[in-house]
Amino acid sequence: MTDTPSHLSSPPETQSCCSARHHAAGQDVPLIKVPEALDLLKVMVRPILEQQSRPLGKALGHVLAQALTSHVPLPINDNSAVDGYAIRLSALKQAPLDHDMRSLPIAGRIAAGNDISHIPSDAVCVRILTGASVPVWADSIIMQEDTQLSEDGNFASFSELPTQGSNIRRQGEDVPQRSVIIEKGARIDTRHIAIAAASGNAQLPVVRPIRVALLATGSELNHPGADLPPGGIYDSNTPMLTALLSRANIDLTIHHMVQDKFETIRDTLSHLAENNDLLVTSGGMSVSDEDYIHRAITAISGTFEVHKLRLKPGKPLGFGKVKNCVFIGLPGNPFAALVGFLLFGTAALDALAGISSKPAPMQGEADFTTPNGGTRLEFVPVRISGTSENGLPKLDKIGRGGSARLRPLIEADGLAALPIANQGIAKGDRLDFYEFHCAFELG
Numbered sequence: 001m002t003d004t005p006s007h008l009s010s011p012p013e014t015q016s017c018c019s020a021r022h023h024a025a026g027q028d029v030p031l032i033k034v035p036e037a038l039d040l041l042k043v044m045v046r047p048i049l050e051q052q053s054r055p056l057g058k059a060l061g062h063v064l065a066q067a068l069t070s071h072v073p074l075p076i077n078d079n080s081a082v083d084g085y086a087i088r089l090s091a092l093k094q095a096p097l098d099h100d101m102r103s104l105p106i107a108g109r110i111a112a113g114n115d116i117s118h119i120p121s122d123a124v125c126v127r128i129l130t131g132a133s134v135p136v137w138a139d140s141i142i143m144q145e146d147t148q149l150s151e152d153g154n155f156a157s158f159s160e161l162p163t164q165g166s167n168i169r170r171q172g173e174d175v176p177q178r179s180v181i182i183e184k185g186a187r188i189d190t191r192h193i194a195i196a197a198a199s200g201n202a203q204l205p206v207v208r209p210i211r212v213a214l215l216a217t218g219s220e221l222n223h224p225g226a227d228l229p230p231g232g233i234y235d236s237n238t239p240m241l242t243a244l245l246s247r248a249n250i251d252l253t254i255h256h257m258v259q260d261k262f263e264t265i266r267d268t269l270s271h272l273a274e275n276n277d278l279l280v281t282s283g284g285m286s287v288s289d290e291d292y293i294h295r296a297i298t299a300i301s302g303t304f305e306v307h308k309l310r311l312k313p314g315k316p317l318g319f320g321k322v323k324n325c326v327f328i329g330l331p332g333n334p335f336a337a338l339v340g341f342l343l344f345g346t347a348a349l350d351a352l353a354g355i356s357s358k359p360a361p362m363q364g365e366a367d368f369t370t371p372n373g374g375t376r377l378e379f380v381p382v383r384i385s386g387t388s389e390n391g392l393p394k395l396d397k398i399g400r401g402g403s404a405r406l407r408p409l410i411e412a413d414g415l416a417a418l419p420i421a422n423q424g425i426a427k428g429d430r431l432d433f434y435e436f437h438c439a440f441e442l443g
C-alpha cells in the first residue's frame with residue numbers, strides 16, 4: 001500500500017523480522033521488460049490437462065481441449081445453391097434451338113430435405129429448390145430467373161448454355177469428412193458453435209473451468225455504495241477485475257477486500273492458493289511498510305518470477321507461484337491494475353487454458369507528440385481521431401497520464417503503447433494500438 005493516513009491504517013507491523021529486510025530487497029529488484037516477463041510467465045504456467053465434455057449450448061467461451069473433427073462432409077450431399085432447374089448438359093446441347101431457346105421436359109420437383117429416389121435416372125431436367133440434393137445425372141443448375149416455362153408447365157426453356165457444375169455445391173467442398181474443423185486451444189465463439197453443429201458434433205471436449213481467486217487488499221477500501229469513513233475510498237478494482245474475469249471458462253472466487261495486516265493477508269493468500277489455479281491480488285505491491293504482498297507470498301513459501309516491470313502504469317507488478325497456484329500481484333492504482341491484468345492476467349489465463357497464440361495488436365499512427373520517452377513501456381488512453389494517409393487509425397492521446405485516473409478511459413477507444421526510451425513521439429509515428437471493442441463480438 002501507499003501510506004494511508006495513520007488513523008485508517010492497521011497497527012504497524014510488529015512481527016517483523018522480515019519486513020525491513022524484504023523491503024530493502026523490494027527496492028533493489030531489477031525491472032524486467034514486458035516481453036521478457038511475458039515469456040517467463042508462459043514458461044512458468046502449466047496448462048490444465050483435465051477436460052470435460054460440454055453440450056454445444058454450454059460451450060461458448062470455453063477452450064477446446066482436443067482438435068474437433070467433422071462427423072460428415074460439408075455439404076453433406078451435392079446440393080443446389082439456387083432455386084431453378086437441374087439439367088443434364090449433354091441433353092440441353094442436343095435440344096433443338098427454337099427462337100434462340102432450348103427446351104427440356106421437366107421430370108419432377110426436388111426441395112431441400114426431399115428424398116430423390118423417385119426421380120428417374122434418365123431424366124434430363126428437374127425443378128430444384130435451394131439446398132435440395134442434386135441427382136447424379138445433373139451437371140448444372142440454371143437459375144429460375146434465366147428460365148421460361150411452357151404454358152402447361154411441363155417444359156423449361158433456356159437461352160444460354162451453362163458452365164458445367166454451375167450452382168452446384170459439391171459434397172465435402174467446404175469440409176471433407178473426418179477432417180479437423182477446429183484446432184485444439186481455440187476459444188469457442190459463435191463461429192465454432194455453428195461449424196460444430198453443422199458437422200454433427202453435439203458435445204465439445206473442453207478444458208475444465210479455471211479456478212481463479214481475486215483478492216483486493218487495502219484498509220482504505222469500502223464496498224461501492226457504503227458510507228465512507230474518513231479516508232475511505234470505494235473499491236473499484238474488485239468490480240473491474242470481476243468483470244474482466246467473468247468468462248464462461250472461469251470459476252471465480254471473490255474475496256472482498258482485506259485490511260493491510262500481514263497475518264490476515266498471509267493466511268488469506270495461503271487459503272486461496274490452496275484451492276485455485278490462479279490467484280490475482282490488487283494493491284500492496286509497492287515498497288511501503290504496509291505493502292505486504294511480497295512478504296506474505298514469501299512467508300507461505302511462494303516464489304516470485306518477476307517482481308517489478310519496465311511498465312507504466314504497472315511498475316510494481318509481480319508474479320510467481322504458490323505451490324501449483326499461479327500468483328499475479330497487481331498494483332493498487334486502478335489504471336495500473338487494469339493494464340497489468342490485460343497484459344499478464346489474460347496471458348496467464350490463456351496459458352492455463354492451453355491457448356498459445358494471441359492476435360498481434362493493431363497498428364495506429366500518433367496524432368500527438370510527447371517529449372523523450374522513459375525507461376518503461378507506457379500505455380496511454382487514446383481516441384481514434386481519423387484515418388491516416390496510410391489507412392491507419394490516427395490516435396489522439398487522452399488525459400494527463402497517471403495510474404490512478406479512470407476518467408480518460410471512458411473517452412478512449414483503446415490504449416496505445418509508447419515504446420521504451422523512444423526519442424519522443426512525433427505525429428505520424430506508428431504505435432501498437434489495443435482497441436477496446438472490435439467491430440464484431442462473437443462471444
Ligand SMILES: Nc1nc2c(c(=O)[nH]1)N[C@H]1C(S)=C(S)[C@@H](COP(=O)(O)OP(=O)(O)OC[C@H]3O[C@@H](n4cnc5c(N)ncnc54)[C@H](O)[C@@H]3O)O[C@H]1N2
Pocket residue numbers: 001002003216217218220221233234235236237238282283284285286287291313314315316330331332333334336403404
Ligand atoms: N516510494 C515509492 N512509492 C511508490 C512506487 C515506487 O516505486 N516507490 N510506485 C508507485 C506506483 S508506480 C504504484 S502503481 C503504486 C502501487 O502501489 P501498491 O500496489 O502498493 O498499491 P496501494 O498502495 O495499495 O494502492 C495504490 C493506490 O491505489 C488505490 N487502490 C488500491 N486498491 C484499490 C482498489 N481496490 N480500488 C481502488 N483503488 C485502489 C490506493 O488507495 C492507492 O491510492 O505505488 C506507487 N508508490
Ligand code: MOO
Pocket residue numbers: 311312313314315316331333336402403404
Ligand atoms: O506504474 Mo504505477 O503503476 O504508474 O502508478
